[in-house]
Amino acid sequence: GESVGLHLPTLSVQEGDNSIINCAYSNSASDYFIWYKQESGKGPQFIIDIRSNMDKRQGQRVTVLLNKTVKHLSLQIAATQPGDSAVYFCAENTSGTYKYIFGTGTRLKVLA
Amino acid sequence: DTAVSQTPKYLVTQMGNDKSIKCEQNLGHDTMYWYKQDSKKFLKIMFSYNNKELIINETVPNRFSPKSPDKAHLNLHINSLELGDSAVYFCASSHKEVVKTEAFFGQGTRLTVV
Numbered sequence: 001g002e003s004v005g006l007h008l009p010t011l012s013v014q015e016g017d018n019s020i021i022n023c024a025y026s027n028s029a030s031d032y033f034i035w036y037k038q039e040s041g042k043g044p045q046f047i048i049d050i051r052s053n054m055d056k057r058q059g060q061r062v063t064v065l066l067n068k069t070v071k072h073l074s075l076q077i078a079a080t081q082p083g084d085s086a087v088y089f090c091a092e093n094t095s096g097t098y099k100y101i102f103g104t105g106t107r108l109k110v111l112a
Numbered sequence: 113d114t115a116v117s118q119t120p121k122y123l124v125t126q127m128g129n130d131k132s133i134k135c136e137q138n139l140g141h142d143t144m145y146w147y148k149q150d151s152k153k154f155l156k157i158m159f160s161y162n163n164k165e166l167i168i169n170e171t172v173p174n175r176f177s178p179k180s181p182d183k184a185h186l187n188l189h190i191n192s193l194e195l196g197d198s199a200v201y202f203c204a205s206s207h208k209e210v211v212k213t214e215a216f217f218g219q220g221t222r223l224t225v226v
Contacts, residue, residue, distance in 0.1 A: 043217035102155040
C-alpha cells in the first residue's frame with residue numbers, strides 16, 4: 001500500500017565533504033544487502049552490496065558498513081560530488097524469499 | 113544494450129480502463145519482479161516470478177495480473193484502473209537466488225489514472 005505517514009528524509013552536504021546515509025533493516029534473517037541510487041526519472045541503480053558474513057565493503061568512493069547486532073546498514077560516500085545528488089535506498093534480501101525489501105530512502109542534496 | 117526495458121515509459125488513462133505494461137530483460141536472469149513506487153518514493157514489491165512461475169504475490173488486488181510468457185518477459189496487466197493505481201511501476205530481474213547478486217531495474221512506467 002501507500003507509505004502513509006512516512007516521509008523521505010533529506011541529507012544536505014557540502015560538495016567535497018563525506019556523506020553518511022543510514023538504514024535500519026527489518027529482518028534479522030536477511031543475508032544480503034544492497035545500496036541503490038535513484039536519480040530523477042530513472043530506475044534504481046546498483047551502487048554496492050554486502051553479504052551478512054562481512055561487516056565492511058569498499059568500492060570506488062563508497063563504503064558500506066553492516067552491523068547485524070542492531071540491524072543497521074550505512075553508506076559512506078567520500079568527497080561527495082554534485083552527481084551524487086539522488087535518492088538512496090538500502091535493500092535487504094533473505095535467501096528463499098525471492099524479493100528485495102527496500103528501506104524508505106534518503107534524498108541526498110549536494111550543495112555547491 | 114538495455115538490460116531491463118519496459119514500455120511504455122508514460123501511461124495516462126481514465127478510471128475503469130484496462131492497460132498493460134511490458135517488460136523484457138536480456139540478461140539471462142531467472143527471476144523477474146514488479147515493484148510499485150508511490151509519490152513518497154516508497155518501493156514495494158508486488159510480484160516475483162522465477163522461471164516463469166509466480167513465487168510472490170504481495171497482497172496485490174486481483175485487478176493486477178502478471179504474465180510471464182518466457183523467462184525474459186514479465187508483463188503486467190491492470191483491469192478497471194483506479195485513481196490509487198497512479199504510481200511508477202518498475203520491472204526488475206536478477207539471477208536465481210543461490211547467486212547473491214543485485215536486482216537490475218528498468219526505467220519505470222509512470223502510470224497516471226485520471
